[in-house]
Amino acid sequence: MKASRSLVILLSIAVCVALPPFLPRHFVDLLVFAGIYTVAGLGVGLLLGQCGIANLGQIVFYAIGAYATAYLTVYVQAPAMVGFVVGMLISAALALTIGWPILRLTGYFLALATLAMGIVANALFFEWDWLTGGTLGIGGIPKLQIFSFVLDTPLRFYYLVLGVVAICLLLAHNLIRSRTGLALRAMRDSQDAAISLAVNPRALRTRIFILSALLGSVAGSLFAHYGGFANVQSFGIEKSINFLLIPVLGGATSLIGVVVGALFIAVVPELLSQFGGLHQILFGVALIGVVVLMPAGLTGALAEVWRRSAEGARP
Amino acid sequence: MSGHTEILSLRSVGHSFGGFSVLKNVNFSVPHGSIVGLIGPNGSGKTTLFNVISGYIRHQHGLVAYDGHNMQAESIQARSSAGLVRTFQTPKVFEQMTVLENIMAGACKLTRSGVIEDIFSLPRSRADMRRIFELAEEACLKFGMEKLRHDLALRLPAGQRRVLEIARAVIGRPRLLMLDEPSSGLNTNEIASLRRWIEQLRAEGIAILLVSHDMELMTVADCVHVLYFGEIIASGGMDEIQKNTQVREVYLGA
Structure with missing residues (x-):
């Protein structure tokens, strides 16, 4: 079982590396967005799958990353790395400031608090046009470059995003397999029992909330460099809902589930766009279908099929 | 003392x-x-x-x-x-965790690695996990749960849940x-x-x-x-x- 799983992962990596040069440019573009969404969705997925927290405010940190990159690279002409780092620092500070009071809440109340956070932030991004450019936004964000190699095509940017996704998944894997991961899942399953084992839920949740914010910020900075602009329309509450849908659709407790969920969110609407005005309805039907038929997400359903076939193959 | x-x-x-x-x-x-x-x-x-x-x-x-x-x-x-x-x-x-993971959770307080160490899988984090794992394996044997250790706690009958809870409490010394x-x-x-x-x-x-x-x-x-x-x-x-x-x-x- 373990060997076959490793084989599937290796094959997936080989496909991710080798296939894109042979795909149409438009499709590679979708894969770049799937990668960026994976990074942002991973933060939401860690909160949902490991802590049992539904975060509807990831857009705040995604936007902070994008605006930090846009402002600093366009108006201050700072190097790209400065935009990434400043975005992450602001996101971490804000996550600590907001997270400490609201993470005392649980369940629907906490989800609503994060939703409110997203709504307030969107209104501020709209009103603070001296900083964010308001509805016009900030354009002309330079392309990323590694030394003199400019990432000015979807394919080049794709490989950067692929690397970032791989690193983030590896680090998240480490976290889940560690004592912190054990404590998180214990807290998710029974907070009372976890507390009796000396787990501090509020402190632990705040740390993971900060981690989630950092991932959101990195994704936002990548988005800004790739699109070349950052404006308030890109940071609406519907994007936060999409970020939450990523782990819900893919499977909240699985890291691969986050990748699958991000691919679903990035690719399926485009595939359905050939149906014209109906495509949003069809996307909604697809979402309902997955959530109703596969409560453990797409990877949860696949794992179940795999488990049953393995049991059936046993003599 | x-x-x-x-x-x-x-x-x-x-x-x-x-x-x-x-x-x-x-x-x-x-x-x-x-x-x-x-x-x-x-x-x-x-x-x-x-x-x-x-x-x-x-x-x-x-x-x-x-x-x-x-x-x-x-x-x-x-x-x-x-x-x-x-x-x-x-x-x-902890219903969505295995029996072994449940017991391991009880030993977390005996270790001190932080979130950053855990994310980057630094030596202290790896050593902590090895220690927790060994203690949990011993506790599984001590409380007769070695055959159940990879089962989800969700699937345990009431009596075994109680034994698991005691094992989880005891592992924390x-x-x-x-x-x-x-x-x-x-x-x-x-x-x-x-x-x-x-x-x-x-x-x-x-x-x-x-x-x-x-x-x-x-x-x-x-x-x-x-x-x-x-x-x-x-x-x-x-x-x-x-x-x-x-x-x-x-x-x-x-």
Whole structure:
């Protein structure tokens, strides 16, 4: 079982590396967005799958990353790395400031608090046009470059995003397999029992909330460099809902589930766009279908099929 | 070990919910390495007393001292880290985790790696996980759960859940283990095993505060206190308690 799983992962990596040069440019573009969404969705997925927290405010940190990159690279002409780092620092500070009071809440109340956070932030991004450019936004964000190699095509940017996704998944894997991961899942399953084992839920949740914010910020900075602009329309509450849908659709407790969920969110609407005005309805039907038929997400359903076939193959 | 002969001492502990007094002037102590029993009819305040001692409820009157220290201001986590560990009347296992992971979670407090170390899988984090894993494997063997260790706790029957909860509490090296109805849901063989484990834990120097309706199991205790409407009405060995007229009237039956 373990060997076959490793084989599937290796094959997936080989496909991710080798296939894109042979795909149409438009499709590679979708894969770049799937990668960026994976990074942002991973933060939401860690909160949902490991802590049992539904975060509807990831857009705040995604936007902070994008605006930090846009402002600093366009108006201050700072190097790209400065935009990434400043975005992450602001996101971490804000996550600590907001997270400490609201993470005392649980369940629907906490989800609503994060939703409110997203709504307030969107209104501020709209009103603070001296900083964010308001509805016009900030354009002309330079392309990323590694030394003199400019990432000015979807394919080049794709490989950067692929690397970032791989690193983030590896680090998240480490976290889940560690004592912190054990404590998180214990807290998710029974907070009372976890507390009796000396787990501090509020402190632990705040740390993971900060981690989630950092991932959101990195994704936002990548988005800004790739699109070349950052404006308030890109940071609406519907994007936060999409970020939450990523782990819900893919499977909240699985890291691969986050990748699958991000691919679903990035690719399926485009595939359905050939149906014209109906495509949003069809996307909604697809979402309902997955959530109703596969409560453990797409990877949860696949794992179940795999488990049953393995049991059936046993003599 | 400190110079105190008692690991736990309660002096004039009282608590009310609204205007209703659930604990009234409760006094007793648990000597180091001893087993102390707490019995009483349903609603007599046993679980409230457990919640007070473990910190889930902040008591309003009196003193709860653990190893000579007043615990009034201490959090549940601080008490647990100091070795005061409890189980629950209805077992609270981590259902979506395996048996092994459940037990490993109980040993997390013995290690100190932080989130950053864990994310980057630094040497201390890896060493901590190896230690936790080894301790949990040993506990699986000790409590007869080695064949179940990769099963989800969700799939365990009630009796095994209770054993799992005890194993998870014990792996954290408690100095005072508070067992709330540990024999509930266990069959005769499992209760016999439970009794052996309790005696073994005492032999290892762990003090035990035991709440149970099982009078046979309660004979393992060195001293038993009877709680009735929030007050201790009798104390002594189980033989003595069973002969006490008032206890027979209000709890054991004539």
